Amino acid sequence: MEHKVKVRSNQDLPSGGQVIPAAQERAIVAYEPGNPNMAEYESYARVTRGIESMLEERYGLTYTLYASDDGNHDYWELLEEDVKKGAPEVECAGRIYEGIEGRTFAYDEDSSTPEYTIHPAIRNNVFVYPDQGVALARIPMFRQHGIYSEDFVFATGDEAISSFLSGVRSRQRNRDKDRITVFTDTNNGMQRESEPITRAVSRDDVILPEPLKKEIYRSLDQFFASDRSFYRKHNLPFKRGILLYGRPGNGKTTLVKSIAGSVQGPAAYWQITEYTSSVSVHEVFETAARLAPMVLVIEDIDSMPQGVRSFFLNTLDGATSKEGIFLIGTTNYPDKIDPGLMNRAGRFDRSYEIKLPDAELRRVFLERRGLLEFVSPEEMDHAVSLTQGFSMAQLGELYVSAALDWNERGSADMAAIVRSMNGELSKEKKGSWLDSQNGGIGFQL
Secondary structure, X not given: OOOXXXXXXXXXXEEOOEEOOXXXXXXXXXXXXXXXXXXXXXXXXXXHHHHHHHHHHHHOOOOEEEEEOOOOOHHXXXXXXXXXXXXXXXXXXEEOOOOOOOEEEEEEOOOOOOEEEEEEOOEOEEEEEHHHOEXXXXXXXXXXXXXXXXXXXXXOOHHHHHHHXXXXXXXXXXXXXXXXXXXXXXXXXXXXXXXXXXXXOOHHHOOOOHHHHHHHHHHHHHHHHOOHHHXXXXXXXXXXXXXXXXXXXXXXXXXXXXXXXXXXXXXXEEEOOOOOOHHHHHHHHHHHHHHOOEEEEEEXXXXXXXXXXXXXXXXXXXXXXXXXXXXXXXXXXXXXXXXXXXXXXXXXXXXXXXXXXXXXXXXXXXXXXXXXXXOOHHHHHHHHHHOOOOOHHHHHHHHHHHHHHHHHHOOOOHHHHHHHHHHHHHHHHHOEOOOHHHOOOOOEO
């Protein structure tokens, strides 16, 4: 989806539908030195004028103050990344206030060798992209109850800011191919993080019935391989939606991870909680639209609060709300899903059940994990037959238990391990756990 940038500057005063050129600019309110009623204005104007004067003196160009009308502040995230890694295209032009931090330190856990890094503080400094004619300043604001910050953007003109923001979108898409944007609804609003895909999950790691696996990946590859002209020519909506459902632990999350790491576009992950609201629905889809074409995964979609479902469905039905978005919903409880989401064109076009693995898939899983390092082929056959009804997650625990037994005793008794796991599974199904009188903890129904 083409991102249209809407900006306004202190030059944008209407006059017969035309923008007044800078040379004809007339302010409605003029600054009056010494007027006590203009103390707040004076504080504001002194800072912004001071920054504009510094930029003109340093770079020989006139920078104008701009405000954002679209709520898109992704360029601040990219600025922070540039500052932390010392990117040559951005300069720290100067500190704004004396007596307030100019440098900061942070723990870089994403580094190959995690360590503390020290760099200029984002707040209270002016950062400039000289080649692009754009400057960013997060200015401290002093109020009775403390200090907060406001973000300001300066540019040499409309063309410069438009070009800069278009470049931000391109940079963000390239960066997010190796990362995943994670949205989590909290009681303090939407929490958004960009996390690296630290452990790549390949398509070979996904163990599903081959026809189902091919169909899912084929629809994804077609979506990202085809340009929009194909969809426009054949009057097809450039958006798709699939719903993955089934019991927990059967590979839905692994499938989603492999999709995020293998498609030719950004991916975002949205965890629905009791705090999900119409505001967060709007924010997620607005961000997704800026990243399109992209994949948006909605985890536990059945958890969508009742009061938000109508707004969510209306958003999915919007003419352009999902343009360029491949939507993937997951649920462990399809019976709780709103019927309006199931197999409804324009919402979720197809639904796929991720079932318990059959004997063939159980064997493939255990062989790939390396169970044959600890047991004989005959014991592998026995383990496959004994684990009917196991989920992929439970097969993973079987492998871990076998590896630990082999490490401790030099052998792994698969029958004993399966019996032990079946006993715990039986208690789980019945809701009956050992009570304290029998040496355990938990509850009994």
